[in-house]
Amino acid sequence: MRALQQTSRHGPADLRLVDIARPTAGPGEILVRVTAAGVNFADVMQTYSTYVDGPTAPYVAGFEAAGEVVALGPGVTSFAHGDQxxxxxxxxxxxxxxxxxxxxxPLPRGWSGEQSLGLMLNWATALAALRLGRVAAGETVLVQAAAGGVGQAAVRLARHFGTTVLATASPAKHQLVRTAGAHEVFATVPDRRIDVILESVGGPDFARSLAAARPITGRVVVYGMAGGDATVTNRALNFRPVQLIGLHLGVLMAEAPDLFAELLDELTGLIAAGVIPPGSPTTYALADGPAALAALESRSTVGKLALRP
Ligand SMILES: NC(=O)c1ccc[n+]([C@@H]2O[C@H](COP(=O)([O-])OP(=O)(O)OC[C@H]3O[C@@H](n4cnc5c(N)ncnc54)[C@H](OP(=O)(O)O)[C@@H]3O)[C@@H](O)[C@H]2O)c1
Structure with missing residues (x-):
């Protein structure tokens, strides 16, 4: 089969199209013929080996896909051949x-694979961040990188939950973020008193996020670091107290499976209610994966990106 293999730790330019053996499903596993693969910021981080516990090159890249079940591993009864x-x-x-x-x-009824990409990563991460942040109607929420895959999902959900939605994004993306539902959009963290901050940027913005969170009751949910590492000291939290909450969806799935199941149930309800619409990702051919990841890294993209094998 054709696959995109990362061959170094020097970034997406070293993703190569290769021919390798088709994998086989083991116990508790299914083999899927991929119709669309989702591109995520973590894919970019992995190509530089900056993703904690990520794979070491050479490895087949990507970790989100939709498609058709073509083989069942031993003992699998919850899926059947032909399931989408x-x-x-x-x-x-x-x-x-x-x-x-x-x-x-399973894909939501009537949705294609491409339209469904992001449900388990972008929407689940956005919902988990808002739930762990204990967001309540009437509060003010700040969504960082709001034009991106997780960001747009978070803006829509925060608006649906009755909050005042503030957002950050590169200036060229502000109109799109307003259209997605943000009340106000900024180039960087604004100097406001904010109840819940969805912190996915880190770097120098991290200190601004801590400063903008409402003292004592403000929650900062940390789930990304697109702008780099940042540190927080016990002195800072002692004298400028806010609530810091960490989120990693893979850890949540492994360590809190009941909570993950609740999130998926809530997502299913939000799909049925029309709050979560089918996605329309920007699609690249598999061979153009290096260009897709480079575009995501350069901050020139909006919304979800997908690869079509
Ligand atoms: N913890 C988890 O389980 C989890 C799960 C999914 C995603 N995430 C994180 O959530 C974030 C969004 O992921 P995504 O896949 O949806 O990607 P994305 O938002 O589509 O892309 C990342 C966005 O971050 C901003 N950005 C990129 N480089 C930056 C930099 N150097 N400084 C400041 N901002 C920068 C850019 O937005 P602007 O140009 O508009 O600022 C860019 O569009 C990522 O940080 C990702 O790692 C975490």
């Missing part, structure tokens, strides 16, 4: 992908 599914598992930038049944879900 979405899932998370390593090696998604390829014609075939093995998924654990616990990391796969």
């Amino acid at each position: 599914v979405l899932g998370i598992g390593p090696g998604a930038f390829a014609e075939y992908l093995v998924l654990s049944t616990s990391a796969a879900m």
Whole structure:
């Protein structure tokens, strides 16, 4: 099968199209013929080996895909041949992908694979961040990188939950973020008193986020670091107290499976209610994966990106 293999730790330019053997499904696994693979910021980080516990080159890149079940591993009864599914598992930038049944879900009725990309990563991450941040109607929420995959999802959900939605994005993307539902959009963290901050940028913005969170009751949910590392000291939290909450969806799935199941149930309800619409990702051919990841890295993209094998 054709697959995109990362061959170094020097970034997306070293992703190569290769021909490798089709994987086989083991116990509790399904083999999926990929129709669309989701591109995520973590894919960019992995190409530089900056993703904690990420794979070491050479590896088949990607970890989110939709497609059709073509083989069942021993003992699998929850899926059948021909099912259309979405899932998370390593090696998604390829014609075939093995998924654990616990990391796969059926596509919403009537949605294509491409339209479903992002449900388990972008929307689940956005919802988890808002839930862990205990967001309540009437509060003010700040969504960083709001034009991106997770960002647009978070803006829509925060608006649906009755909050005042502030957002940050590169200036050229501000109108799009307003259209997605943000009340106000800024180039960087604004000097306001904010109840819940969805912190995915880090770097120098991290200190600004801590400063903008409402003292004592303000929650800062940390789930990304697109702008780099940042530190927080016990002195800072002692004398400028805010609530810091960490989020990693993979850890949440492994360590809090009941909470993840609740999030998926809530997402299903939000889809049925029309709050979450089918996605319309910007799609690249598999061979153009290096260009897709480079575009995401350069901050020139909006919304979800996908690869078509
Ligand atoms: N913890 C988890 O489980 C989890 C799960 C999914 C995603 N995430 C994180 O959530 C974030 C969004 O992920 P995504 O896949 O949806 O990507 P994305 O938002 O589509 O792309 C990342 C965005 O971050 C901003 N950005 C990129 N480089 C930056 C830099 N050097 N400084 C400041 N901002 C920068 C850019 O937005 P602007 O140009 O508009 O600022 C860019 O569009 C990422 O940080 C990702 O790692 C975490």
